[in-house]
Amino acid sequence: MLKLEARPQPSGLMSWASPLLALALTVLIGIALFMLLGKDPVRGLQLFFVEPVKDARAWGELSIKAVPLVLIALGLAVCFRSNVWNIGAEGQFILGALGAGWMAMQAGPDSSRWIVLPILLAGVLGGMLWAGITALLRDRFNANEILVSLMLVYVAELLLGYLVYGPWKDPQGFNFPQTITFAAATKIPRLIDGLRANIGVLIALGAVVAAWLFLFRTYAGFQLQVGGLAPLAARYAGFSSRGALWTALLLSGGAAGLAGALEAVGPLGQLTPHVPAGYGFAAIIVAFVGRLHPGGIALSAILMSMFFIGGELAQSRLGLPKSITGVFQGLLLFSLLACDTLIHYRLRWQRGARAAAAAATAQRSA
Amino acid sequence: MEALALLLAATLNAGTVLAIAALGLLINERAGILNLGAEGMMLVAAIAGFATAVHTGSDVLAFGAGALAGALLAAAFGALVIWLNTNQYATGLALSLFGAGFSAFVGIRYTQEKLPERARFEIPGLADLPFVGPAFFKQHPMVYLAIALAMALAWFLYRSRAGLVVRAVGESPESAHALGYPVRRIRLAAVMAGGALCGLAGAYVSVIYTPLWVEGMIAGKGWIALALTTFATWRPARVLLGAYLFGGVTMLQFHLQGEGVEVASQLLTMLPYLATVLVLVLISRNPTWIRANMPASLGKPFFPGS
Numbered sequence: 182m183l184k185l186e187a188r189p190q191p192s193g194l195m196s197w198a199s200p201l202l203a204l205a206l207t208v209l210i211g212i213a214l215f216m217l218l219g220k221d222p223v224r225g226l227q228l229f230f231v232e233p234v235k236d237a238r239a240w241g242e243l244s245i246k247a248v249p250l251v252l253i254a255l256g257l258a259v260c261f262r263s264n265v266w267n268i269g270a271e272g273q274f275i276l277g278a279l280g281a282g283w284m285a286m287q288a289g290p291d292s293s294r295w296i297v298l299p300i301l302l303a304g305v306l307g308g309m310l311w312a313g314i315t316a317l318l319r320d321r322f323n324a325n326e327i328l329v330s331l332m333l334v335y336v337a338e339l340l341l342g343y344l345v346y347g348p349w350k351d352p353q354g355f356n357f358p359q360t361i362t363f364a365a366a367t368k369i370p371r372l373i374d375g376l377r378a379n380i381g382v383l384i385a386l387g388a389v390v391a392a393w394l395f396l397f398r399t400y401a402g403f404q405l406q407v408g409g410l411a412p413l414a415a416r417y418a419g420f421s422s423r424g425a426l427w428t429a430l431l432l433s434g435g436a437a438g439l440a441g442a443l444e445a446v447g448p449l450g451q452l453t454p455h456v457p458a459g460y461g462f463a464a465i466i467v468a469f470v471g472r473l474h475p476g477g478i479a480l481s482a483i484l485m486s487m488f489f490i491g492g493e494l495a496q497s498r499l500g501l502p503k504s505i506t507g508v509f510q511g512l513l514l515f516s517l518l519a520c521d522t523l524i525h526y527r528l529r530w531q532r533g534a535r536a537a538a539a540a541a542t543a544q545r546s547a
Numbered sequence: 548m549e550a551l552a553l554l555l556a557a558t559l560n561a562g563t564v565l566a567i568a569a570l571g572l573l574i575n576e577r578a579g580i581l582n583l584g585a586e587g588m589m590l591v592a593a594i595a596g597f598a599t600a601v602h603t604g605s606d607v608l609a610f611g612a613g614a615l616a617g618a619l620l621a622a623a624f625g626a627l628v629i630w631l632n633t634n635q636y637a638t639g640l641a642l643s644l645f646g647a648g649f650s651a652f653v654g655i656r657y658t659q660e661k662l663p664e665r666a667r668f669e670i671p672g673l674a675d676l677p678f679v680g681p682a683f684f685k686q687h688p689m690v691y692l693a694i695a696l697a698m699a700l701a702w703f704l705y706r707s708r709a710g711l712v713v714r715a716v717g718e719s720p721e722s723a724h725a726l727g728y729p730v731r732r733i734r735l736a737a738v739m740a741g742g743a744l745c746g747l748a749g750a751y752v753s754v755i756y757t758p759l760w761v762e763g764m765i766a767g768k769g770w771i772a773l774a775l776t777t778f779a780t781w782r783p784a785r786v787l788l789g790a791y792l793f794g795g796v797t798m799l800q801f802h803l804q805g806e807g808v809e810v811a812s813q814l815l816t817m818l819p820y821l822a823t824v825l826v827l828v829l830i831s832r833n834p835t836w837i838r839a840n841m842p843a844s845l846g847k848p849f850f851p852g853s
Contacts, residue, residue, distance in 0.1 A: 322827075322829075323831040323832065323834050323837070324828045324831045325827060327636070328824075328827055332774075332824050333824070335767050336820050336821065339813040339816050343811050343813035343814055347811055462644055465640060469637060502651065504648050504652040504655070505652055507647055508645065508648040508649050510644060510645075510648060511587075511641060511645025515627070515645060518627060518641060519627055519633065522632060
């Protein structure tokens, strides 16, 4: 039978191969699922892996999804590397959108284009504030950050609902739960005319580089990672675990807030109850599939955006529910975690105990 | 007075969902496994139960389907964390994310379905008593079952040999292994039992509590149940108490809305989530106390022979 055997050293090869293996597994299950639903699997795969990247326009759409995923996942990578389990990025994203939305509503028809800067800053601060609550409660009262950050997602969703149904509702909006459409000056600039891609792409690319520098080229980043890998060693070296907690949560909250701000004044242009689109949760998968490495995260964010767009296409063209995206995302993370076992263990074919004993007896009698 | 009786009745009903799920999670946490997938299991069980109720009309079958769905998902989770030693946090999250997506995917054709009028239950004689009758004796049988379950679980954990073994596995898997107990199989059984109970709770939500299917309808109850086990310092009776407390907070918001309190409904709906945070803060303030009560190997992988 197959048996797991601990490797003397983690396999470097497997840590790169595992995400690809996991993707292959997910695709196989996807093919089975399409066949089960009576849909042509080739057509299905095309919607997920060809259509979203077929031309410049498609890449523009892809970037709209990939930018928030990259930003949030980078922050989460810092958290997870420091063993801080922030899973409430969705809530921090919403607060970012709220901060940015509030600032954008202050703009009038003659505001300068530079208002985009305070808008994005307000988003960052909103996200930081929300993550800061989690950090404070963990730091002062030892409250579990997983549960607190997650509970705050629900609170953020309800806060958004309260604002767009109540005080922030557009008086001329025919009673729809939405804010006013933000003034034209608040709209973040697009990269190329005709494509929906905006300067968020540049911000995300900058963030990838910044995160890499922070994690692998600064002393603070090093301290965080030691704290995550070996808390006792970090304490012995005098690295502050409280500092690491605050840094990780504020960084990731700020990044998620920035993503929310870019969403609010980018593709959305107003606040509605549909601001949260699941980026905060999908980014957890992006971070793991990208090996918590900035470069890997950029690639896996593109993959995850293909899942999002593929799901939308599957809805419009195959009549499948859009939530098929969530099924594939969950499957991908499951397969990844299973494949990751091969980094620390290898599979060995071992004869069953009884067969081995029989062989030993045979040898002895011979 | 009558309003208070109804509020008490509703509190028991809301608390039952949390109690069943949290008692299930208590079993696997006592065996050392933390399953963050509770929300996902409850969602899948909710749609499994609802679909079964729509097609068969039988509540018992619906509960069975929910429990089965929960146990199967828990088995997948268990296989990964117990045999492949994957990170319990990440794997539980994967289960929650998968469950949310999967339940929405298969549930889409049930969003318009309705279940027929539910039968009303009451305990003959006692139900006619003033005040206590409507408050305590006109409940769905599952409400009483949850109480029985808490008592049975307390007996099992502290008075039975098998319960002692489960606790030993959770406190020190190495010692249990050295004594010859199949640690991993015991853990899998505990995880599946936990999944089955989470599933039962999920099916109760969609079949009895709010008899319909809406995407994401568990709305954090799985996560609140996870918080409850910490709040209860891993003791069945306290889980029950905590569940009713949270049931009360949930019902209080509807009660306040009914009373015409001038606060937006969204702010009132925040109450259970804020209460969870508050309770976590109060209970976790003293880390030594939590550590003294927490199963010692909770969340840590065990690989025999390493």
